[in-house]
């Protein structure tokens with residue numbers, strides 16, 4: 328295992344009714360709260376009313392309308408509100424988009440220039456307002472990690488930034504809040520969790536036993552409980568396992584000691600930047616094609632490990648047959664979850680493959696990925712997704 332720093336300080340409140348702890352948690356930071364949320368799901372499912380009831384003694388300022396693939400324009404609005412209302416703590420209630428938007432708002436509150444600077448250059452992130460999250464979508468791991476991904480629509484840019492101070496101080500994870508998710512968001516979220524694991528699991532270093540076993544456990548949980556949650560949206564055990572899988576897949580635990588540049592994520596971020604694609608849908612389309620593209624004598628052993636430990640396929644002399652079977656199962660799983668599995672189904676043709684491939688390689692450092700990818704490789708992968 329390589330050297331790593333793992334600093335996980337988020338105070339997690341997991342389970343039914345944990346929102347009751349919200350006043351006590353926020354009191355640690357102050358009374359002036361910026362409540363951040365998206366397009367209204369929290370009003371429809373009652374979480375908004377619960378919060379208003381619990382926070383009667385607080386001074387709440389609201390920022391609503393955070394977009395899926397959150398935009399810098401919304402971050403700017405939030406920063407202004409923080410400065411104007413002298414906000415003490417930022418409270419995102421929603422999925423990764425709302426939480427990511429809040430992270431850059433929290434950093435922007437102490438920054439004098441345009442918050443887009445903080446996305447372009449994480450070294451410019453200084454002091455950050457405390458962040459407390461209420462998660463409503465199991466996917467990104469943003470509830471316990473240092474990352475934020477922000478889009479600039481005018482520039483067709485979707486970029487990640489990070490700071491240890493972006494790690495939420497506390498997160499409330501109530502699996503019942505996932506019951507109202509549209510099926511496609513449950514499916515896309517599950518694909519995203521799996522992709523976070525794949526990005527770390529497929530790597531050149533082979534001596535990370537503990538991260539590998541964590542990874543396989545999370546993948547098995549997604550395969551088992553993703554299906555159950557889709558069949559029965561209010562299955563508590565399924566939602567609870569998916570929620571914890573989301574948090575554990577990208578809080579540094581699986582990646583510890585086995586770093587390398589990621590592969591599908593930088594490619595997907597270009598699809599989102601140019602076509603506003605749902606992150607998990609883009610990943611589900613790309614992942615099996617990327618797997619087939621990189622399968623070789625050098626990588627096949629990892630795929631065999633994946634086949635045997637995650638899909639429990641019987642050992643075989645023919646390593647490539649086993650690897651391909653596991654990749655087919657991965658693709659079928661996403662298909663059975665109801666995810667459209669081609670770019671064509673999303674209305675994406677080949678007109679921007681070139682520019683998206685170029686930017687993915689540049690922004691994602693794809694030459695440093697598990698299997699190094701250049702622009703032509705990425706174009707070939709896009710073509711496989713048509």
Ligand code: NZQ
Nearest residue numbers: 365366367368395396422423424463466467469474507508
């Ligand atoms: O906006 P509302 O009305 O709340 O509706 C949302 C949104 O339309 C809806 N939703 C969320 N919870 C719901 C619900 N609808 C009903 N019931 C609920 N309980 O779901 C839609 C999607 O929400 P969003 O927050 O966009 O989804 P997700 O959590 O998948 O976040 C995606 C964003 O996170 C970034 C992605 O690139 C994308 O921008 N990522 C962030 C990462 C991180 N911070 O570490 C890593 C990831 O790899 C990813 O890049």
Ligand code: ZN
Nearest residue numbers: 467519522523
């Ligand atoms: Zn992701």
